[in-house]
Amino acid sequence: MSATDPTDDTLSRLIARHRDCEGPLLPILHDMMEAFGHIDEGTYPQLGRALGITRAEIHGVVSFYHDFKTRPNGHHTIKLCRAEACQSVGATETQSALFDRLGLTDFGTTPDGRITVEAVYCLGLCACGPAALVDTQPRGRVSAQSLATEVGA
Amino acid sequence: MKIYVPLDSAAVALGADDVAAAITSYAAKAGISVEIVRNGSRGMVWLEPLVEIEDAQGRRAFGPLSPADVPALLEGTLKSLGRVEDIAFFARQTRLTFARCGLIDPLDLTSYAAHGGLGGLKRALSMTAQQTVEEVTASGLRGRGGAGFPTGLKWETVRSAQASQKYIVCNADEGDSGTFADRMLMEGDPFSLIEGMVIAGLAVGATRGYVYLRSEYPVAIRVMRAAVDIARENALLGEDILGTGTAFDVDIRVGAGAYVCGEETALLNSLEGKRGTVRAKPPLPALHGFMGQPTVVNNVISLATIPVIFEHGAAHYAAFGIGRSKGTVTLQLAGNVKYGGLFEAGFGMTLGDVVTDIGGGTATGKPVKAVQVGGPLGAFMRPDKFETPIGYEEFDNAGGLIGHAGLTVFDDSADMGALAQFAMEFCAIESCGKCTPCRIGSTRGVETIARIRNGDHAAIPLLEDLCDTMRDGSLCALGGFTPYPVLSALNGWPQDFGVTTAEVTQ
Ligand SMILES: Cc1cc2nc3c(=O)[nH]c(=O)nc-3n(C[C@H](O)[C@H](O)[C@H](O)COP(=O)(O)O)c2cc1C
Ligand code: SF4
Ligand code: FES
Numbered sequence: 001m002s003a004t005d006p007t008d009d010t011l012s013r014l015i016a017r018h019r020d021c022e023g024p025l026l027p028i029l030h031d032m033m034e035a036f037g038h039i040d041e042g043t044y045p046q047l048g049r050a051l052g053i054t055r056a057e058i059h060g061v062v063s064f065y066h067d068f069k070t071r072p073n074g075h076h077t078i079k080l081c082r083a084e085a086c087q088s089v090g091a092t093e094t095q096s097a098l099f100d101r102l103g104l105t106d107f108g109t110t111p112d113g114r115i116t117v118e119a120v121y122c123l124g125l126c127a128c129g130p131a132a133l134v135d136t137q138p139r140g141r142v143s144a145q146s147l148a149t150e151v152g153a
Numbered sequence: 154m155k156i157y158v159p160l161d162s163a164a165v166a167l168g169a170d171d172v173a174a175a176i177t178s179y180a181a182k183a184g185i186s187v188e189i190v191r192n193g194s195r196g197m198v199w200l201e202p203l204v205e206i207e208d209a210q211g212r213r214a215f216g217p218l219s220p221a222d223v224p225a226l227l228e229g230t231l232k233s234l235g236r237v238e239d240i241a242f243f244a245r246q247t248r249l250t251f252a253r254c255g256l257i258d259p260l261d262l263t264s265y266a267a268h269g270g271l272g273g274l275k276r277a278l279s280m281t282a283q284q285t286v287e288e289v290t291a292s293g294l295r296g297r298g299g300a301g302f303p304t305g306l307k308w309e310t311v312r313s314a315q316a317s318q319k320y321i322v323c324n325a326d327e328g329d330s331g332t333f334a335d336r337m338l339m340e341g342d343p344f345s346l347i348e349g350m351v352i353a354g355l356a357v358g359a360t361r362g363y364v365y366l367r368s369e370y371p372v373a374i375r376v377m378r379a380a381v382d383i384a385r386e387n388a389l390l391g392e393d394i395l396g397t398g399t400a401f402d403v404d405i406r407v408g409a410g411a412y413v414c415g416e417e418t419a420l421l422n423s424l425e426g427k428r429g430t431v432r433a434k435p436p437l438p439a440l441h442g443f444m445g446q447p448t449v450v451n452n453v454i455s456l457a458t459i460p461v462i463f464e465h466g467a468a469h470y471a472a473f474g475i476g477r478s479k480g481t482v483t484l485q486l487a488g489n490v491k492y493g494g495l496f497e498a499g500f501g502m503t504l505g506d507v508v509t510d511i512g513g514g515t516a517t518g519k520p521v522k523a524v525q526v527g528g529p530l531g532a533f534m535r536p537d538k539f540e541t542p543i544g545y546e547e548f549d550n551a552g553g554l555i556g557h558a559g560l561t562v563f564d565d566s567a568d569m570g571a572l573a574q575f576a577m578e579f580c581a582i583e584s585c586g587k588c589t590p591c592r593i594g595s596t597r598g599v600e601t602i603a604r605i606r607n608g609d610h611a612a613i614p615l616l617e618d619l620c621d622t623m624r625d626g627s628l629c630a631l632g633g634f635t636p637y638p639v640l641s642a643l644n645g646w647p648q649d650f651g652v653t654t655a656e657v658t659q
Contacts, residue, residue, distance in 0.1 A: 023426040025426030030409070051426075061426065066411060083579075085330050088562065089516065120410075121579065125163055127163065127198035128201070
C-alpha cells in the first residue's frame with residue numbers, strides 16, 4: 001500500500017485503537033481483515049514501526065494463522081466443516097457435491113472469483129452436522145444444494 | 154405473551170432467526186402482543202429451534218419449529234412438548250453449571266441474579282484468598298478442558314507466587330470436534346463465566362483477565378462482548394467490584410483459526426501476538442504465563458462452574474460423581490446420534506447408558522460402530538467398551554480419555570481406516586511445527602495408512618513404530634495423542650484396513 005493510499009488512514013486508526021493493549025498484533029490483524037478483506041504485505045513497515053517488531057515477525061504471525069489471508073476471498077465465503085462429527089453424518093459427500101456444483105476441485109475460490117470454500121475443523125455445531133458458516137451465519141444439516149442456493153450459485 | 158427463541162448458534166443454524174422474524178411479523182399482522190426473548194439453548198439440539206411460550210399456564214415448549222408453524226403457535230393450536238423440565242432427556246440431568254442456560258435472557262443481569270447468579274461471588278468476597286482457593290480444592294473440581302488437572306492446586310500455585318501483575322486467562326478455544334459446551338455456555342449464560350473469572354481473580358490476586366475465544370464462534374463472541382460491557386456498567390467488572398473496592402477486568406480476544414492455540418502455552422503466545430507455537434514446560438504458566446507473569450489458564454466450563462460451587466458450597470458439588478471425578482460432567486452428544494445435545498450429570502454413568510439410553514443410538518437407526526470420546530485426540534471406542542463408567546481414571550484404564558467430554562457417534566457405515574488417516578491429516582494440518590515427530594511424522598502417517606489401506610501390509614509395523622515415536626517424542630498432546638485414534642482404529646477394526654487381527658501386533 002502506498003503513502004497516498006486512502007486506506008493508510010484507516011490503518012493508522014486501527015493501530016491506534018489497539019496499540020496500548022497487551023499483545024496488540026492479533027486484534028489489529030483481525031481489524032485489518034475486516035476493513036480490507038486481506039492483509040497486504042505493504043502494510044508491514046507501518047505496522048512494524050508502530051509495534052516495534054520486524055517485518056519477519058509480522059510475516060511469521062500472518063502466515064501461521066488460517067484466518068489471515070494475504071489475498072482477498074470471493075464475495076461469499078463458505079466455511080465447511082470437515083471434522084469427525086460432521087463426517088459421521090456425511091460431510092465428506094457434501095463436500096464433493098459442493099465442489100462439483102461450484103466447479104471446484106479443492107478448497108479455494110471459484111474461477112469467477114465469487115465464492116470461496118474453506119475447510120474448517122469444527123464449528124461447535126456437531127449435533128446438527130454437516131455444518132457450515134456462510135459468511136458469518138451458522139448453518140446446520142447443510143447440503144450442497146442449500147449452500148449453493150444461499151450464496152446464489 | 155413472552156416467547157423464548159434461542160440465539161444459540163445451533164438453534165440459529167437450524168433456522169431460529171427465521172422463526173423469530175416470522176413470529177414478529179405474524180404477531181404484528183394478527184394484532185397479538187408478544188415479547189421475544191432470545192435465550193440460550195436448553196441443549197436438545199434435535200428439537201431446535203425449540204421455542205417456549207410463557208403465559209398464565211407457565212412455560213411450554215414447541216419444537217422443532219419452522220416459520221410455517223408460527224401461525225398455529227400464536228393461535229394456540231400447535232401441539233406442545235410440555236414443560237422442558239419434563240422432557241426425559243432434560244429430566245434426567247443434574248444441571249449445576251448449566252442451571253441457567255436456556256432458562257434466562259443471557260444478557261439480563263437482573264434475571265441472572267434472580268436465578269442464583271452473583272451468590273457465589275458474594276460469598277467469595279467474604280472469604281480470604283486462601284479460603285477461596287481451599288473451597289475450590291475441597292470441591293474436587295478438575296479442569297474440564299482436557300487434562301483434568303485439579304483446579305485448586307493450579308490456583309494455589311498462582312496465589313502463592315509473588316508478582317506485581319497476575320492474570321486469569323479463560324481458554325475458550327474449544328477446537329475439538331464433537332464439543333460445544335463452551336460455546337453453549339458463553340451464548341446462554343455468559344455472566345457465569347465472568348463471575349467465575351472474578352472469583353478466580355480474587356482467589357489468586359489477579360486484576361486482569363482475558364477470554365481467548367475462537368473466531369469460528371461469531372455468536373459467542375457477540376454475546377460475550379455484550380456481557381462484558383453490561384458487567385462493567387453494573388460493577389461486576391471494573392475498579393470497584395460490587396462496591397468492595399476490589400478491581401478486576403476482562404477483555405475478549407479472538408483466536409485466528411489455529412487448533413493448537415487451544416494448548417495453553419500456544420494460547421499464551423497467541424494472546425501476546427506471536428505465532429501459536431507450544432512452549433516447553435517448565436516453566437509452568439502458573440508461574441511464568443502471560444507476559445511472563447503468574448497466570449491461571451482454565452477452560453470455560455471449569456471457570457463457569459466456580460460460581461455454583463461457591464453458591465451451594467464445595468461439599469454439595471463434591472457429593473456428585475465417582476472416585477476422583479467429582480461433581481458433574483457436561484457431556485456433549487454429537488455426530489450420528491438420535492438425541493444430540495448437551496447432557497449434564499454427575500460423573501459415573503456408563504458410556505453405553507449415555508450413547509444408547511440418553512442418546513438413543515444413531516440418528517440413522519443403524520448399529521453404533523464406534524464412539525470417539527474426547528475429540529480428535531481421543532480413542533475410538535467399540536461397543537464392547539460400553540460398560541466403562543464416565544470418570545477420568547476409569548476411561549484411562551479402558552485406554553481412552555474423557556478430554557472435554559464430547560462423544561462422537563458413528564454408525565456401521567463409518568470407515569475406520571479413513572478416520573485413522575484423517576486423524577493423521579488433522580495433526581499434519583494443525584501441527585505447530587516445533588517437534589519433528591509431529592511435524593513430519595504426521596505427514597508420513599497419512600502416507601503409511603494410505604499404503605496399508607491399499608493392501609501393503611508390510612506398512613503396519615511402520616505405522617506402529619511411527620506412533621510410538623510420536624507418542625514419546627512430542628512436546629504436546631497434538632503429536633503425542635494422535636496415536637490414540639489411529640491405533641484404536643487399527644486395533645479395533647483391522648478389517649477396515651484390509652488386514653486381519655493377527656497382523657496387528659499391538
Ligand atoms: C492440542 C491441544 C489443544 C487443546 N485445546 C484446548 C481447548 O480448546 N480448550 C481447552 O480448554 N483446553 C484445551 N487444551 C488443554 C489446555 O492445554 C489446558 O490444559 C487447559 O486449558 C487447562 O484448563 P483446565 O485445567 O480448566 O482444563 C488443549 C491441549 C492441547 C494439547
Ligand atoms: S507435538 Fe506438534 S503441536 Fe505439539 S508442540 Fe510438538 S509440533 Fe507443536
Ligand atoms: S465437527 Fe463439524 S461442527 Fe463440530
